[in-house]
Amino acid sequence: MSLVACALAAMSGPALAQVPDSIADEQAIASGIVRPETARRIVRIFDFEEQFTSRGGLPTSWFRAQDDPMIPRERPGFPIYNQAHIDRSVAASGRGSLRLPTQGGSTSLRLETGAMPVFANADYQVNALVRTEDLVRARAQLSAVLLTQTGEPIEASREASPLLLTDGSWQRVAIPIWGDWDDAAYLRIDLELLQPREFMPSELGDRQVWLQDVSGAAWFDDVTVVQLPRIELRTNSPANVVTLPDSPELNLLIRDLTGENLSAKIEVYDDLGRIADSRAIDVGAGRTLEDWAPELERLGWYRAVISVSNDAIEIGRAYVDFVWVPGKSRLTTAVPRWSDPARLAAAESVGELPKRRERGSLDRERFGLVADHLQPTELRSLPDLIRGIGTGSVTIPFWDETVRREEVAELVSTLDPVLDELLEDWQRVTLSLPRTPALLAAELKLTNAQVAEVLADDPELWEPYLLDAMDRFGQRIQRWQIGTISPGSAKPMQPDADLLDTGDRALGRLVPGPVITLPWTPGQAFEAERFETRGLDAALLSWPVEAPGDGLTLAGERWFEMEDALLDRTEVLSRPDPLSPGAGGLTPSVQHGMPELVVMLEPASHMHLGVRRAVAEMVKRAVAYWAAVPSTPSPMHGHRHRIALRQPWTFGGGRRSQIMPGPELAAWRSLIERLSEREVVGELDVGPDATCLILAPRVGAPSDRGGALVAWTDGASGHRVVLEEYLGAEEITAYDMYGQATPVARVLVEDEIITAAARRSTHRVDLQPEPVFIEGVDTELVRFIASLAVDPPFLPASVDEHQRMILLTNPWDVPATGQVVIVDPGGRRRPGLPPDRSWTVGPRMSPFSIPPGGTARLPITVSFNPAQEAGSHDFVFDVYLSANREYGWMRLDTPVEVGLEGLRIELTYRRGPGPGGPDLLLEAQIVNTGAEPVTLELTAFAPGAPRFRATITDLAAGEQELRVFQYQGMADALIGERLSVRAREVNSGARLNKSIVVE
Numbered sequence: 001m002s003l004v005a006c007a008l009a010a011m012s013g014p015a016l017a018q019v020p021d022s023i024a025d026e027q028a029i030a031s032g033i034v035r036p037e038t039a040r041r042i043v044r045i046f047d048f049e050e051q052f053t054s055r056g057g058l059p060t061s062w063f064r065a066q067d068d069p070m071i072p073r074e075r076p077g078f079p080i081y082n083q084a085h086i087d088r089s090v091a092a093s094g095r096g097s098l099r100l101p102t103q104g105g106s107t108s109l110r111l112e113t114g115a116m117p118v119f120a121n122a123d124y125q126v127n128a129l130v131r132t133e134d135l136v137r138a139r140a141q142l143s144a145v146l147l148t149q150t151g152e153p154i155e156a157s158r159e160a161s162p163l164l165l166t167d168g169s170w171q172r173v174a175i176p177i178w179g180d181w182d183d184a185a186y187l188r189i190d191l192e193l194l195q196p197r198e199f200m201p202s203e204l205g206d207r208q209v210w211l212q213d214v215s216g217a218a219w220f221d222d223v224t225v226v227q228l229p230r231i232e233l234r235t236n237s238p239a240n241v242v243t244l245p246d247s248p249e250l251n252l253l254i255r256d257l258t259g260e261n262l263s264a265k266i267e268v269y270d271d272l273g274r275i276a277d278s279r280a281i282d283v284g285a286g287r288t289l290e291d292w293a294p295e296l297e298r299l300g301w302y303r304a305v306i307s308v309s310n311d312a313i314e315i316g317r318a319y320v321d322f323v324w325v326p327g328k329s330r331l332t333t334a335v336p337r338w339s340d341p342a343r344l345a346a347a348e349s350v351g352e353l354p355k356r357r358e359r360g361s362l363d364r365e366r367f368g369l370v371a372d373h374l375q376p377t378e379l380r381s382l383p384d385l386i387r388g389i390g391t392g393s394v395t396i397p398f399w400d401e402t403v404r405r406e407e408v409a410e411l412v413s414t415l416d417p418v419l420d421e422l423l424e425d426w427q428r429v430t431l432s433l434p435r436t437p438a439l440l441a442a443e444l445k446l447t448n449a450q451v452a453e454v455l456a457d458d459p460e461l462w463e464p465y466l467l468d469a470m471d472r473f474g475q476r477i478q479r480w481q482i483g484t485i486s487p488g489s490a491k492p493m494q495p496d497a498d499l500l501d502t503g504d505r506a507l508g509r510l511v512p513g514p515v516i517t518l519p520w521t522p523g524q525a526f527e528a529e530r531f532e533t534r535g536l537d538a539a540l541l542s543w544p545v546e547a548p549g550d551g552l553t554l555a556g557e558r559w560f561e562m563e564d565a566l567l568d569r570t571e572v573l574s575r576p577d578p579l580s581p582g583a584g585g586l587t588p589s590v591q592h593g594m595p596e597l598v599v600m601l602e603p604a605s606h607m608h609l610g611v612r613r614a615v616a617e618m619v620k621r622a623v624a625y626w627a628a629v630p631s632t633p634s635p636m637h638g639h640r641h642r643i644a645l646r647q648p649w650t651f652g653g654g655r656r657s658q659i660m661p662g663p664e665l666a667a668w669r670s671l672i673e674r675l676s677e678r679e680v681v682g683e684l685d686v687g688p689d690a691t692c693l694i695l696a697p698r699v700g701a702p703s704d705r706g707g708a709l710v711a712w713t714d715g716a717s718g719h720r721v722v723l724e725e726y727l728g729a730e731e732i733t734a735y736d737m738y739g740q741a742t743p744v745a746r747v748l749v750e751d752e753i754i755t756a757a758a759r760r761s762t763h764r765v766d767l768q769p770e771p772v773f774i775e776g777v778d779t780e781l782v783r784f785i786a787s788l789a790v791d792p793p794f795l796p797a798s799v800d801e802h803q804r805m806i807l808l809t810n811p812w813d814v815p816a817t818g819q820v821v822i823v824d825p826g827g828r829r830r831p832g833l834p835p836d837r838s839w840t841v842g843p844r845m846s847p848f849s850i851p852p853g854g855t856a857r858l859p860i861t862v863s864f865n866p867a868q869e870a871g872s873h874d875f876v877f878d879v880y881l882s883a884n885r886e887y888g889w890m891r892l893d894t895p896v897e898v899g900l901e902g903l904r905i906e907l908t909y910r911r912g913p914g915p916g917g918p919d920l921l922l923e924a925q926i927v928n929t930g931a932e933p934v935t936l937e938l939t940a941f942a943p944g945a946p947r948f949r950a951t952i953t954d955l956a957a958g959e960q961e962l963r964v965f966q967y968q969g970m971a972d973a974l975i976g977e978r979l980s981v982r983a984r985e986v987n988s989g990a991r992l993n994k995s996i997v998v999e
Contacts, residue, residue, distance in 0.1 A: 707779025902930020
């Protein structure tokens with residue numbers, strides 16, 4: 001492979017094949033045009049193959065950038081005795097490379113000013129092959145910076161590779177140099193071996209003693225400068241959140257100065273990795289601007305990727321992630337707060353002052369976002385992202401370990417307009433101090449995680465890092481979070497009351513009445529008394545999406561138990577809160593002893609689970625949270641229970657980094673719409689492999705807020721699960737987890753079982769592992785359907801008559817009347833056939849009249865013949881219902897289990913070799929789940945085969961036995977046949993039958 005091909009292979013995109021040294025050169029020669037060196041794709045290659053008789057073993061245009069008092073050049077960590085030179089014994093390609101040894105201290109080789117001219121506002125990439133050997137503490141690094149015409153570095157353009165330790169192998173590195181400066185004239189490249197004092201923070205300042213390597217070396221080879229085409233890909237939304245009725249539009253810019261004829265291809269991928277749309281673009285040479293609206297069929301998350309190629313290879317690519325989500329509604333619409341007095345006066349003068357009730361649903365505050373790290377460019381995009389998603393609360397970090405004291409004022413200035421925008425959008429803002437700045441932690445001899453301990457120290461040390469923020473934000477931001485939880489951490493962490501006191505005292509010196517949030521990872525049981533006496537304001541509970549859902553339920557139960565215990569012994573503190581529900585915003589907002597709980601869901605790994613499954617698991621956890629917590633806000637304090645996502649976005653995508661929303665954000669937007677102002681009031685049974693929860697308007701919800709269902713399958717069995725019920729007279733619509741709507745048609749069903757409800761209408765929804773929300777349902781009707789049950793639902797496998805009750809509950813505020821007809825078992829299965837005589841169930845028809853909120857208990861008698869199989873059997877009913885309106889006839893069913901208490905039979909089969917053909921081996925596993933030993937006689941039945949018998953004597957409680965029945969040479973003959981095993985308990989004579997079909 002040529003050096004040019006190697007250089008191009010280091011660029012973004014897939015590995016590249018061998019190509020001519022410059023496609024642009026070939027095109028230029030063919031046209032008779034000679035292009036300058038700076039206009040080539042491969043601008044320069046330093047292969048260090050030169051033969052030297054002078055310059056001390058240095059390659060042309062390079063010099064040793066060591067500390068040298070004779071020049072003078074002051075670089076104290078780069079002693080002059082470390083001499084970089086060409087090494088003819090080690091090379092990645094060819095015969096030579098550049099060796100940077102150390103005898104203690106760092107070593108540097110630098111490209112001379114003027115040796116590498118560049119175009120202003122052009123993009124480049126510097127590639128190199130790097131090798132280290134015998135280094136323990138020191139590291140190798142490639143860096144570059146643009147220079148002005150006078151040789152002054154443009155510091156904002158400086159880029160560096162990761163610190164490298166390769167242990168004798170060659171490693172390829174590449175750094176982009178983005179040309180955003182009109183005065184750029186040259187490129188300077190540094191090849192360096194760096195000791196720890198050059199790249200590690202000093203904990204003790206001038207007193208720090210640095211351990212370093214005094215031997216070892218780094219090698220560099222094939223340092224290549226490549227001119228990149230400028231590729232920018234954006235959407236028509238500043239935060240890449242496109243809301244209906246708008247459609248996603250991609251804005252493309254390609255600029256290239258090499259003169260090559262280029263082509264481009266854009267591909268848009270969905271969350272399953274499928275291409276949703278694509279387009280080829282003939283770029284040509286020079287500059288191309290293009291807008292394209294891909295044809296996307298569904299809402300959700302997408303990634304658009306553009307690849308740019310010359311005549312032979314791909315030479316660059318960029319991508320953008322975006323979400324396409326439902327538009328705003330009354331639930332999510334935010335009306336500006338007009339906190340600026342001048343804007344307030346101007347609004348009043350033209351009659352535009354919004355009323356507080358127009359800000360959208362209070363439930364919007366229950367959905368939040370928690371950011372751990374934010375660069376200033378990310379910070380500026382945050383209001384647009386939050387506005388598009390529609391959440392009502394956000395946690396923003398102020399401190400992190402990288403902040404320096406001299407940077408605090410600039411950080412405050414950057415954050416100030418962002419907070420103004422968020423507050424005007426009715427966001428409940430919390431500023432967090434997740435990790436202590438490294439220099440401050442070192443000065444106090446603490447770790448970055450010990451934030452509260454820092455605040456407990458001398459204020460003169462930490463106030464310079466916070467004072468500007470408190471002065472600027474203290475009157476607007478009341479909520480502060482002290483510390484954080486590492487992503488995926490399972491280490492128990494209880495909110496420490498002493499740390500709460502520390503934070504309250506420290507911040508209280510600068511902010512009136514701060515509301516303190518402390519991190520919490522559930523471990524041992526709550527210590528409620530500590531919370532009561534210390535007055536915890538709020539806790540942040542981290543819950544990984546991969547963690548079992550029952551742990552979240554348990555943690556919630558402990559929290560609510562604590563709340564109940566403290567309910568009658570609370571101290572209410574009145575604090576001004578602009579987001580409290582009372583008029584004027586001056587009602588009590590924090591109730592000590594009744595802390596707020598924020599459950600933070602951490603996005604799951606897309607690599608391990610896949611994008612769609614990871615999002616589905618997040619949605620299920622959010623629904624589980626919604627079902628576990630109280631839904632009605634306190635009249636004085638609003639909601640005390642919230643749920644948040646931990647930073648569901650990335651930042652990058654190309655030469656101009658931009659915020660990239662993750663797929664979880666698209667689902668989050670839909671969840672706000674589906675769950676707000678609703679509560680989980682029950683579960684509809686749709687089978688053992690699925691979950692279906694009933695959502696009803698909560699107390700205090702607007703009168704037009706209707707009901708819904710949310711349902712999914714567990715995905716383990718792989719069986720098709722269909723929700724089939726009459727869900728009401730209104731239009732029924734199914735929404736996927738991203739908010740894409742699909743109408744659910746009402747289907748007319750012709751039943752084989754002839755009753756008064758032989759012709760009926762129903763709704764059918766195929767359920768998937770991804771949750772689906774079903775809107776427009778008649779909630780009371782669904783609750784009535786869900787209440788149908790046979791009580792108790794277990795029938796002993798005996799010939800005795802069993803007395804049972806049919807249960808029906810009236811969820812309406814008016815009486816419910818009608819009648820119940822038992823269709824099956826024991827009914828007529830097809831027209832013209834006699835009734836099923838294997839079951840006797842009566843009475844077959846029962847009228848009912850149920851008062852509002854009451855439950856009817858309709859007695860029935862059930863018996864069946866001794867051959868009846870164990871397992872689940874559906875009892876099918878036709879129900880005529882009249883409540884708030886005439887519902888007419890509907891068909892309902894509920895499962896009943898037939899079996900023996902304390903005994904379970906599982907049947908399997910397998911093929912085995914036999915002398916006269918393959919044998920079939922029927923395996924019966926008998927499990928005693930009771931408390932006493934049992935003795936059983938087993939009989940196996942198969943068509944065309946003799947009966948087999950076996951005995952199990954004194955099977956102890958909790959034990960199991962396996963019996964195998966062998967049908968010699970009958971494996972093929974029994975395909976499609978049903979095999980059964982009957983177990984008879986010797987002492988009682990009770991029988992249990994089980995069968996299996998051979999496939």
